[in-house]
Amino acid sequence: MKKILSLCVLLSSISAVNVHAEEVDCVTTSWKLIGSNHKVCVQAYDDPKVKGVSCYMSQAKKGGLKGTFGLAEDPAQFSLDCRQTGKIIIKSKLPLQEVAFSEDTSLFFKETRVVRIFDEKRNTLVYLAISRKIIDGAPANSISTVPIMSWTK
Template identity: 65%
Template sequence: MKILSALPLLISLALSAPGLAQAEEIGCVTTTWKLIGANHKVCVEAFKDAKVPGVTCHVSQARTGGVSGSLGLAQDPSQFSLACRQTGPISLPARLPESETIFSEDTSLVFKETRVVRMWDKANNTLVYVAISRKLIEGAPVNSISTVPVMPWGGH
C-alpha cells in the first residue's frame, strides 16, 4: 500500500525535467468557499532562474477546489499572472540560449501545464519571461509576460 500512495510523487519526479526551477509556495487566497472539499483559490509561488542568478519570478495561479480539487483530479483553469524582478546582481552565463523553458508545473492530471520560458532580448539588454498554458483555450493560448532589464545592482 505504501508504494501506491507514493506513486503520484514518483511519477511527478520521473517526469520533471532536469534543470527546471523548483517553486516555493508563498501563500494562497481563497476566491470561493466550498462546503465540501478545498476552497477555490489563487496561489503564489516564487522561483529563481537557475541559469541567471539575481532574477526571481513570482507566478500566481488559480487552483480548483471542491471534491475533485481535493483529490487532485480537477483541471485548474488557465488563469495566471507572472512577475519577474532583479533581486540581486545579475550574472549572465557565457552562452545564454535565445529561448529556454525555466519552469513547468502541471495544472491537470494530464495534458495541461503552465510553462515559463526565458528569452534574451540582446538589442535591449533585457531578459523576457513568458508564461503560457500548454493547452489551447478557445483557440488561443493564455499567456503573461514580464521583463527584467539587466542593470548594475547596488555597488556592482
C-alpha cells in the same frame, strides 16, 4: 507504437524543466462545502540559470473534491512578474529562447510554462508565461521583463 514512443518522449521533455516553486501564500476565492476551496496561489521561482532574478506567479487553483485529491484541471488563469533581486549572474551562455520553469496544472496533458527569451539588442530578459495543452494549446499568457543592469546596495 511510433505514436506512443513520440508521446513518451514529449512527456519526458515537458517534465524535465520542472523547477521547485516556493509557495508564498494562497487566498480563497470561493468557498466549497465539500473539499478544498477554490483559491489563487502565489509562488516564487528563482531562475535556475540567471542568479539575481526571481519570478512570482499567481495562479488559480480549483478546489472541491477533485482539487483536494489533485484530479482537477486548474484553469489557465495566471499572472507573472519577474524582478531583479540581486546582482545578475548568468551561469552559462543563454540561448535566445529557453523554458525556465514549468508546472503541471492537471493530472495529464496541461501545464503552465515560463519561457525565458533573451533580447540581446536591449540587454533584457523577457519571461513569457503560457498555458499549454498537448492536444490543442491555450491562448492564456502573461509577460514580464528584467533589464540586465548593475546592482548596488
